[in-house]
Amino acid sequence: xxxxxxxxxxxxxxxxxxxxxxxxxxxxxxxxxxxxxxxxxxxxxxxxxxxxxxxxxxxxxxxxxxxxxxxxxxxxxxxxxxxxxxxxxxxxxxxxxxxxxxxxxxxxxxxxxxxxxxxxxxxxxxxxxxxxxxxxxxxxxxxxxxxxxxxxxxxxxxxxxxxxxxxxxxxxxxxxxxxxxxxxxxxxxxxxxxxxxxxxxxxxxxxxxxxxxxxxxxxxxxxxxxxxxxxxxxxxxxxxxxxxxxxxxxxxxxxxxxxxxxxx
Amino acid sequence: xxxxxxxxxxxxxxxxxxxxxxxxxxxxxxxxxxxxxxxxxxxxxxxxxxxxxxxxxxxxxxxxxxxxxxxxxxxxxxxxxxxxxxxxxxxxxxxxxxxxxxxxxxxxxxxxxxxxxxxxxxxxxxxxxxxxxxxxxxxxxxxxxxxxxxxxxxxxxxxxxxxxxxxxxxxxxxxxxxxxxxxxxxxxxxxxxxxxxxxxxxxxxxxxxxxxxxxxxxxxxxxxxxxxxxxxxxxxxxxxxxxxxxxxxxxxxxxxxxxxxxxxxxxxxxxxxxxxxxxxxxxxxx
Numbered sequence: 001x002x003x004x005x006x007x008x009x010x011x012x013x014x015x016x017x018x019x020x021x022x023x024x025x026x027x028x029x030x031x032x033x034x035x036x037x038x039x040x041x042x043x044x045x046x047x048x049x050x051x052x053x054x055x056x057x058x059x060x061x062x063x064x065x066x067x068x069x070x071x072x073x074x075x076x077x078x079x080x081x082x083x084x085x086x087x088x089x090x091x092x093x094x095x096x097x098x099x100x101x102x103x104x105x106x107x108x109x110x111x112x113x114x115x116x117x118x119x120x121x122x123x124x125x126x127x128x129x130x131x132x133x134x135x136x137x138x139x140x141x142x143x144x145x146x147x148x149x150x151x152x153x154x155x156x157x158x159x160x161x162x163x164x165x166x167x168x169x170x171x172x173x174x175x176x177x178x179x180x181x182x183x184x185x186x187x188x189x190x191x192x193x194x195x196x197x198x199x200x201x202x203x204x205x206x207x208x209x210x211x212x213x214x215x216x217x218x219x220x221x222x223x224x225x226x227x228x229x230x231x232x233x234x235x236x237x238x239x240x241x242x243x244x245x246x247x248x249x250x251x252x253x254x255x256x257x258x259x260x261x262x263x264x
Numbered sequence: 265x266x267x268x269x270x271x272x273x274x275x276x277x278x279x280x281x282x283x284x285x286x287x288x289x290x291x292x293x294x295x296x297x298x299x300x301x302x303x304x305x306x307x308x309x310x311x312x313x314x315x316x317x318x319x320x321x322x323x324x325x326x327x328x329x330x331x332x333x334x335x336x337x338x339x340x341x342x343x344x345x346x347x348x349x350x351x352x353x354x355x356x357x358x359x360x361x362x363x364x365x366x367x368x369x370x371x372x373x374x375x376x377x378x379x380x381x382x383x384x385x386x387x388x389x390x391x392x393x394x395x396x397x398x399x400x401x402x403x404x405x406x407x408x409x410x411x412x413x414x415x416x417x418x419x420x421x422x423x424x425x426x427x428x429x430x431x432x433x434x435x436x437x438x439x440x441x442x443x444x445x446x447x448x449x450x451x452x453x454x455x456x457x458x459x460x461x462x463x464x465x466x467x468x469x470x471x472x473x474x475x476x477x478x479x480x481x482x483x484x485x486x487x488x489x490x491x492x493x494x495x496x497x498x499x500x501x502x503x504x505x506x507x508x509x510x511x512x513x514x515x516x517x518x519x520x521x522x523x524x525x526x527x528x529x530x531x532x533x534x535x536x537x538x539x540x541x542x543x544x545x546x547x548x549x550x
Contacts, residue, residue, distance in 0.1 A: 004353065004354060004355075006350075007349075007350035007351075007353045007354040007358075008350075008354060008358065010346050010347060010349075010350035011347070011350050011351065011354065011358060011361075011362045014343065014347045014350075014362075014365075014423065014427070015362065015365050017423070018365060018366070018369040018420075018423065018424060019365065019369070020384070021372065021377065021380030021381065021383075021384065021420065022369070022372060022380065024380055024383050024384050024390065025376065025379065025380045025383065028383050034383075034390070035388070036393065037390070037393055037394055037397055073283070074283075076279065077279045077280045077283050078280065080276040080277070080279055080280065081276070081277055081279075081280035083273075083276050084273055084274065084276045084277045087273070088273045089273075092277070096280065099284050099288065099289075102288060103288065105477065105527065105531075106292075106481075106524070107477065107478075107481035107482075108481070108483060109481055109483050109498040109501055109502060109520075109523070110292075110295070110481070110501075110520050110523065110524060111288075111291075112502075113295070113501055113502060113504075113505045113516060113517075113520060114291035114292050114294065114295045114520070115287055115291045116505055116506070117291075117294065117295070117298065117505055117513045117516070117517065118290065118291045118294050126286075135283065135286060135287035136287060138283055138287060139283070139284075139287045139288050197371065201371060201373065201374060203374050203375055203483075203484040203487070203488075204483045204484055204498075207484075207487070207502075207506075208502050208505065208506055211506060218374070218375060218484075221375050221376070221379075222375050222488060225375070225379060225488065229382075229383070232379055233379065233380075233383065236375075236376040236379055236380070239376065240371070240372065240376060243371045244368060244371070247367060247368070247371065
């Protein structure tokens with residue numbers, strides 16, 4: 001019993017420590033003044049101000065746009081590669097796995113500057129910042145997309161499923177894209193939402209590659225820091241809620257699967 | 265049908281190969297090659313590496329990065345150890361609650377985190393004001409805009425990550441082992457020193473190297489706190505490519521290679537330590 005109590009104490013202490021910065025950001029955003037120990041002047045005007053600011057909405061739109069493109073591209077690329085690996089050449093999987101995990105070890109700065117320095121002076125399609133950003137984000141989310149899709153393929157036991165479909169007269173391509181893919185759709189969605197959360201939280205890559213050309217919500221947040229503290233915290237809270245919704249989506253889909261018992 | 269010699273299926277691998285080549289392999293190779301080229305010309309030189317370790321500005325960046333990464337990783341894993349231990353010895357409801365807090369706060373990093381710390385510990389931060397009023401000089405004089413302030417901020421994002429990585433490892437520790445130790449006359453401390461920690465060692469080392477890499481390459485938090493006014497490797501790297509001043513891509517590439525080498529070093533040390541600890545126990549990369 002004593003052990004249990006001390007565990008509860010540790011959990012509560014760490015929880016308070018972790019929640020504190022978020023709570024402070026929130027309080028800071030709903031008070032007009034906080035120059036002494038206690039804040040003064042409860043107000044929601046900062047939320048009204050940003051939620052009616054067209055620039056902020058545009059920045060969220062830009063972030064959405066720049067998330068969707070790499071996620072779709074990455075999904076297609078990995079699915080095609082996994083089709084080859086599962087149906088024809090399982091021996092390639094180890095190379096694909098290594099290549100897909102490298103970005104996880106590299107982290108943002110190195111990926112961003114290596115792409116930028118190579119293509120900044122390159123000919124047309126590459127020197128386009130949007131092309132660079134899309135490609136770089138694709139690499140950034142690759143480890144998560146690969147692992148997610150691979151896990152789902154393992155859970156549905158893809159090779160056996162394809163054999164079964166072939167016995168029933170389906171072609172291999174048909175079996176993979178019309179039988180396997182629909183079966184792992186929820187797994188793909190989970191990885192896609194996770195990737196969206198990663199891109200939504202990215203500042204490194206967009207700041208290095210996009211510079212001032214492409215104002216995503218993180219860049220908008222950064223610029224607001226030099227204008228108004230309250231406004232910055234309100235934006236921080238709104239962006240945090242968006243990432244929470246994305247993770248809630250992941251959680252919801254995973255739980256639904258649990259209840260249906262199709263995945264562990 | 266399977267013996268058909270056609271390798272046309274390899275076409276489906278093409279998109280993957282193209283993306284990987286154009287945005288991962290070639291850019292990385294070019295960084296390594298460029299790091300040995302003189303500024304703005306073709307040739308071979310190691311002068312960039314030489315100046316990283318001889319010029320004070322860059323020495324300072326390496327030292328600061330190492331301090332921030334090492335201290336935040338060790339403090340992070342120390343707290344996470346007790347967090348993960350607690351998570352596995354309470355009710356499953358408390359554990360689920362704790363896990364969701366960890367998952368939620370692991371998203372709180374970069375600029376929002378830096379700003380929250382400015383609110384709390386900045387020059388007119390809430391805690392600094394409380395410290396001034398109550399007379400806690402250490403709190404009142406806390407300077408967020410130094411290596412130690414930055415380390416304090418980094419520790420925040422290390423804790424949820426480290427705890428989430430360690431919880432599965434603690435799940436591997438069986439209750440029966442504790443009972444066996446107490447049957448043999450050992451107490452809880454002896455259990456942890458003789459059984460618990462040795463079993464966890466691979467996971468602890470693995471987590472430590474993830475935390476180190478995570479902190480040494482972190483950019484957004486430091487940039488939001490101090491912009492380019494603080495010497496850290498990632499900040500100095502990005503400056504060489506997007507700076508308002510002169511861009512020196514070759515030099516920046518050398519810095520990037522140094523950063524990569526430091527991360528490789530962390531992984532190698534981790535493997536060495538594992539071998540030293542005889543590599544027993546179930547090592548799980550996740």
